[in-house]
Amino acid sequence: MSAALQATDPAPLLRAEKVGKRFGGFVALAEVDLVLRPGERLGLIGPNGSGKSTFVNCISGDFAQHDGSVTLAGAKLDGLKPHARARRGLARTFQLPQPFGSLTVLENVRVPLLFGGHAAEATERAMACLEQVELAAKATKLPRELTQVEQRRLELARAIALHPQLLIADEAMAGLSHAEVDQILALLLRLNAAGTAVIMIEHIMRAVTEFSERLIVFVAGRKIADGAPREVLAMPEVEGAYLGKQ
Numbered sequence: 001m002s003a004a005l006q007a008t009d010p011a012p013l014l015r016a017e018k019v020g021k022r023f024g025g026f027v028a029l030a031e032v033d034l035v036l037r038p039g040e041r042l043g044l045i046g047p048n049g050s051g052k053s054t055f056v057n058c059i060s061g062d063f064a065q066h067d068g069s070v071t072l073a074g075a076k077l078d079g080l081k082p083h084a085r086a087r088r089g090l091a092r093t094f095q096l097p098q099p100f101g102s103l104t105v106l107e108n109v110r111v112p113l114l115f116g117g118h119a120a121e122a123t124e125r126a127m128a129c130l131e132q133v134e135l136a137a138k139a140t141k142l143p144r145e146l147t148q149v150e151q152r153r154l155e156l157a158r159a160i161a162l163h164p165q166l167l168i169a170d171e172a173m174a175g176l177s178h179a180e181v182d183q184i185l186a187l188l189l190r191l192n193a194a195g196t197a198v199i200m201i202e203h204i205m206r207a208v209t210e211f212s213e214r215l216i217v218f219v220a221g222r223k224i225a226d227g228a229p230r231e232v233l234a235m236p237e238v239e240g241a242y243l244g245k246q
């Protein structure tokens, strides 16, 4: 079930090599390798505290210091701040949406465009993003006037403003109703169909299995499985370490 690249595969979009993170003496993440193809849909699952968000933070640049190395489309990202990685095509959302509370919905989506060097067309592109996430009608509202699922859609609109090659969605569906989960799922599938690779970190198993063409599993900071979802979920060590505790 190796997910290693074959000689005929296209150049990888993301390559994480021996990425690790310690907090004091505690190893939160231990030497994780990951190769992602352009346009791939990858699910990342694991019990609470298994290192999923830590891994994302290392990839996105939110943790400046970590072990190992991260490459996007052949270019090393190590040492770059999150906004510099965003300009190179890497976007992420946060478990708790982090909009600017005093800015309108439209202004929130303009921010990454302004910092990304697209000031002239920022409003036009921000509106296009809001249309993509079906939030255009709320453009003049403040984030606190949005429902929970609308706030998740705003978080996604901000993430896709710079047309990322890779979007990492960190629990974008937590706390949502069944129908709302379906809304976000459909949105992520549309983004992927347009060419964006997506890493979905999710505890909602029906969503992650419906979405993912490949699944990786973290337990205690280590990647214990990597392959086709059906095969990964049937592995005794995955059932034991993860699903058995649901």
Ligand SMILES: Nc1ncnc2c1ncn2[C@@H]1O[C@H](COP(=O)(O)OP(=O)(O)OP(=O)(O)O)[C@@H](O)[C@H]1O
Binding pocket: 023, 028, 046, 047, 048, 049, 050, 051, 052, 053, 054, 055
């Ligand atoms: N800033 C930090 N300082 C100290 N320990 C941390 C820090 N961030 C994370 N940890 C620890 O690292 C481990 C991995 O945490 P992480 O948030 O990556 O897990 P997770 O798999 O994303 O969990 P969840 O599914 O609950 O979001 C946990 O034991 C956590 O307590």
